[in-house]
Amino acid sequence: MPDTPEPAPAPPAAISRRRLLGTAGATGAAGLAAGATGGTLFGTAHAGSGTTPLTSVGSTAHPFHGPHQAGITSPLQAHGHLIAYDLDPGTDRRAAAALLRRWSATAAALMAGRGEEADGTHMSLDAGPCALTLTFGFGAALFDTLGLTDQRPTALAPLPEFSNDALDRSRSDGELFVQIGADDALVALAALRAVRRAALGTATPRWQMTGFNRTPGATAHPMSQRNLMGQIDGTNNPLPGDDDFDRRIFVPADGDPPWMAGGSYAVVRRIRMLLDTWEDLPVADQERVIGRRKADGAPLGGDTETTPVDLTALDDAGNPVIPVNAHVRVSSPETNDGAAMLRRPFSYQDGLLPDGAPDAGLLFICWQADPLRGFVPVQRKLDRGDALSPFLRHEASGLFAVPGGAAEGEYVGQALFEG
Amino acid sequence: MPDTPEPAPAPPAAISRRRLLGTAGATGAAGLAAGATGGTLFGTAHAGSGTTPLTSVGSTAHPFHGPHQAGITSPLQAHGHLIAYDLDPGTDRRAAAALLRRWSATAAALMAGRGEEADGTHMSLDAGPCALTLTFGFGAALFDTLGLTDQRPTALAPLPEFSNDALDRSRSDGELFVQIGADDALVALAALRAVRRAALGTATPRWQMTGFNRTPGATAHPMSQRNLMGQIDGTNNPLPGDDDFDRRIFVPADGDPPWMAGGSYAVVRRIRMLLDTWEDLPVADQERVIGRRKADGAPLGGDTETTPVDLTALDDAGNPVIPVNAHVRVSSPETNDGAAMLRRPFSYQDGLLPDGAPDAGLLFICWQADPLRGFVPVQRKLDRGDALSPFLRHEASGLFAVPGGAAEGEYVGQALFEG
Numbered sequence: 001m002p003d004t005p006e007p008a009p010a011p012p013a014a015i016s017r018r019r020l021l022g023t024a025g026a027t028g029a030a031g032l033a034a035g036a037t038g039g040t041l042f043g044t045a046h047a048g049s050g051t052t053p054l055t056s057v058g059s060t061a062h063p064f065h066g067p068h069q070a071g072i073t074s075p076l077q078a079h080g081h082l083i084a085y086d087l088d089p090g091t092d093r094r095a096a097a098a099l100l101r102r103w104s105a106t107a108a109a110l111m112a113g114r115g116e117e118a119d120g121t122h123m124s125l126d127a128g129p130c131a132l133t134l135t136f137g138f139g140a141a142l143f144d145t146l147g148l149t150d151q152r153p154t155a156l157a158p159l160p161e162f163s164n165d166a167l168d169r170s171r172s173d174g175e176l177f178v179q180i181g182a183d184d185a186l187v188a189l190a191a192l193r194a195v196r197r198a199a200l201g202t203a204t205p206r207w208q209m210t211g212f213n214r215t216p217g218a219t220a221h222p223m224s225q226r227n228l229m230g231q232i233d234g235t236n237n238p239l240p241g242d243d244d245f246d247r248r249i250f251v252p253a254d255g256d257p258p259w260m261a262g263g264s265y266a267v268v269r270r271i272r273m274l275l276d277t278w279e280d281l282p283v284a285d286q287e288r289v290i291g292r293r294k295a296d297g298a299p300l301g302g303d304t305e306t307t308p309v310d311l312t313a314l315d316d317a318g319n320p321v322i323p324v325n326a327h328v329r330v331s332s333p334e335t336n337d338g339a340a341m342l343r344r345p346f347s348y349q350d351g352l353l354p355d356g357a358p359d360a361g362l363l364f365i366c367w368q369a370d371p372l373r374g375f376v377p378v379q380r381k382l383d384r385g386d387a388l389s390p391f392l393r394h395e396a397s398g399l400f401a402v403p404g405g406a407a408e409g410e411y412v413g414q415a416l417f418e419g
Numbered sequence: 420m421p422d423t424p425e426p427a428p429a430p431p432a433a434i435s436r437r438r439l440l441g442t443a444g445a446t447g448a449a450g451l452a453a454g455a456t457g458g459t460l461f462g463t464a465h466a467g468s469g470t471t472p473l474t475s476v477g478s479t480a481h482p483f484h485g486p487h488q489a490g491i492t493s494p495l496q497a498h499g500h501l502i503a504y505d506l507d508p509g510t511d512r513r514a515a516a517a518l519l520r521r522w523s524a525t526a527a528a529l530m531a532g533r534g535e536e537a538d539g540t541h542m543s544l545d546a547g548p549c550a551l552t553l554t555f556g557f558g559a560a561l562f563d564t565l566g567l568t569d570q571r572p573t574a575l576a577p578l579p580e581f582s583n584d585a586l587d588r589s590r591s592d593g594e595l596f597v598q599i600g601a602d603d604a605l606v607a608l609a610a611l612r613a614v615r616r617a618a619l620g621t622a623t624p625r626w627q628m629t630g631f632n633r634t635p636g637a638t639a640h641p642m643s644q645r646n647l648m649g650q651i652d653g654t655n656n657p658l659p660g661d662d663d664f665d666r667r668i669f670v671p672a673d674g675d676p677p678w679m680a681g682g683s684y685a686v687v688r689r690i691r692m693l694l695d696t697w698e699d700l701p702v703a704d705q706e707r708v709i710g711r712r713k714a715d716g717a718p719l720g721g722d723t724e725t726t727p728v729d730l731t732a733l734d735d736a737g738n739p740v741i742p743v744n745a746h747v748r749v750s751s752p753e754t755n756d757g758a759a760m761l762r763r764p765f766s767y768q769d770g771l772l773p774d775g776a777p778d779a780g781l782l783f784i785c786w787q788a789d790p791l792r793g794f795v796p797v798q799r800k801l802d803r804g805d806a807l808s809p810f811l812r813h814e815a816s817g818l819f820a821v822p823g824g825a826a827e828g829e830y831v832g833q834a835l836f837e838g
Contacts, residue, residue: 055635056636058474058638122645122649123648126639127633183637185632186633187637189647208771212498215604217476218605218606219472219546220545226541226542228540228608275612280539349611352624361607
């Protein structure tokens with residue numbers, strides 16, 4: 001099999017294969033440095049070369065334990081899987097708790113790059129953690145099933161119906177939700193398989209979706225993500241450094257219900273894009289639909305992607321520079337009391353529909369402390385007057401309570417099951 | 420939108436955004452060097468920073484023009500699409516030739532990173548060429564349709580039926596074949612869309628499959644590819660440096676028919692893996708099915724992946740170290756007069772089948788000068804006695820004549836249409 005293309009030099013933080021496997025001491029990475037780019041490192045001799053470093057793509061690791069679950073503020077990964085599970089008939093609270101304990105152990109091992117511990121296929125052997133994250137959540141139906149109705153958050157009330165929805169219920173909702181992200185497809189798929197194996201006999205997949213984002217290093221501008229309409233996406237996301245970021249995205253320590261402290265709510269929407277129609281539109285028209293320039297994401301009339309959107313600007317003829325129904329205007333935080341959700345999507349491409357149209361679009365995922373202040377008001381406005389709506393089909397929907405992160409020795413959701 | 424993970428430093432060969440867009444002269448990349456890894460390069464200011472370098476993931480480019488088409492000996496990419504087209508009713512030879520001319524122009528532009536020239540969505544804006552390749556081939560039915568039956572290669576005779584085949588004819592064969600590979604998902608998908616748009620009114624997709632391989636940099640050992648069974652795959656592939664590589668893989672300059680000079684034949688098989696069953700097997704049993712160790716790909720009884728397979732070795736009890744039906748023995752080149760095909764697959768994962776089993780496996784693609792000396796004899800043997808067969812389902816099949824590369828100013832297949 002031919003070599004993969006020459007990898008980039010290893011950054012100083014690269015970790016070695018031996019360290020990943022835990023077979024070398026703290027000095028195992030000695031001698032690795034940014035300059036160690038040649039020689040056998042990318043040559044043909046690889047058997048036994050246990051201390052060759054991974055590049056940053058492979059070596060990036062996110063901690064499993066912490067106040068919040070990983071996969072919410074973690075940088076977008078190149079590959080993702082979303083899966084909803086329903087509990088098998090007869091599964092009780094204790095069995096469900098045991099599943100979350102197994103899933104947590106699996107996630108902790110895989111996210112640390114110990115794939116050999118938790119993987120029936122071993123397809124992620126050789127690979128580093130590759131920025132893997134696993135994130136677990138609970139759907140509204142779980143609480144009735146387990147006799148925990150009094151613990152169900154009011155924020156899990158069903159989302160309102162929107163006029164543009166054409167939801168496939170078999171691909172919506174679910175009692176348990178798992179989000180997997182990684183910068184390598186085999187690492188992500190190994191995690192998907194490990195999650196599935198850990199659930200055998202307890203829960204069965206209800207639906208499963210697979211998506212992608214840019215490969216790290218594919219662009220000169222690592223910040224820019226483009227969706228499949230070619231539009232730079234996510235510009236106005238709140239940033240973890242913002243003063244009120246935590247308040248907007250995470251349930252506070254004294255939040256309600258108490259077991260959701262440090263948690264967040266995920267809205268998941270499978271949004272198909274009518275790419276055949278969209279691509280027929282001249283770029284200038286596409287830009288007026290969005291309200292931003294295609295090339296650099298700058299708002300119409302603005303200089304750069306990060307130029308604030310000026311909704312009051314008029315052109316020489318006295319018309320709004322940003323059309324009244326442009327997506328950026330209708331969804332603008334300036335008319336929504338500030339963006340109260342963090343968008344963290346994957347694109348998807350599932351081949352062709354029976355009519356030949358591409359089955360492709362966005363696995364929209366947004367995170368918020370309260371869906372009624374985040375997704376719902378924005379989507380209500382978009383539903384009424386967004387010039388982008390005719391090019392979109394909302395085909396599936398889910399709303400999940402994602403508990404806070406697990407402390408060392410604990411598992412995700414422990415406060416619900418044992419609280 | 421959060422940053423993607425910290426990219427690796429740019430290698431000296433990195434090319435700049437401005438060079439990609441052709442808006443700067445030869446000095447546009449001045450000042451780029453291996454040391455230019457900090458500052459605004461990966462910071463937040465990216466609008467207008469036109470000279471920031473791509474990493475090797477983004478900047479790797481393969482030439483479109485040459486004696487052979489790209490995508491055969493090119494290193495495996497992280498993302499791939501395989502598409503077969505059938506000509507629309509009434510399409511004549513001239514219209515088909517015009518399609519190949521458009522496809523060739525599209526491929527040349529996209530492979531050079533000029534995505535803005537040939538892309539309705541612009542989803543690959545910002546990105547480098549990312550090792551993109553487009554490869555075009557012809558199925559047996561094309562020649563009758565276009566009145567070129569006398570030009571059909573004898574090598575395009577239908578493959579024999581194998582006892583383990585369960586082929587879906589709607590996902591097999593096709594008049595035209597396109598293979599797309601790239602190290603970035605959006606670059607690959609932009610090419611898929613551009614190919615489709617160029618075919619509108621001339622040809623319609625018959626089937627489409629999407630696959631993946633490792634992300635460059637995900638492993639410490641760039642050589643190793645693992646398939647979804649976790650097995651290192653492709654070890655005994657012929658290498659471009661081998662004496663008889665060209666003879667095995669490419670039709671010679673005086674080959675028959677003359678328009679196939681420099682071409683190759685692609686066998687495409689969608690091979691589903693029964694992963695649920697496979698993963699239930701203990702690793703030691705998996706290794707006896709394959710005949711190689713899971714961890715490093717070494718043949719049983721051998722030291723490293725590249726240790727020659729010793730089919731004569733016996734264990735202390737006098738039994739073959741490599742079982743008589745092990746995959747590596749049955750497919751071994753030592754009993755097949757040398758490997759006369761180059762395997763260059765993608766893995767695939769298309770979600771769950773109605774029974775809950777994973778719809779995942781291998782988009783097996785092999786390249787050879789003559790399928791009757793390459794794929795067919797090996798598959799015949801595997802079909803009879805391979806211990807791996809019970810874990811595999813061949814679900815789709817295609818055989819395509821892939822002409823040689825186009826010279827500057829020419830298009831792929833020109834010697835067929837205008838010869």
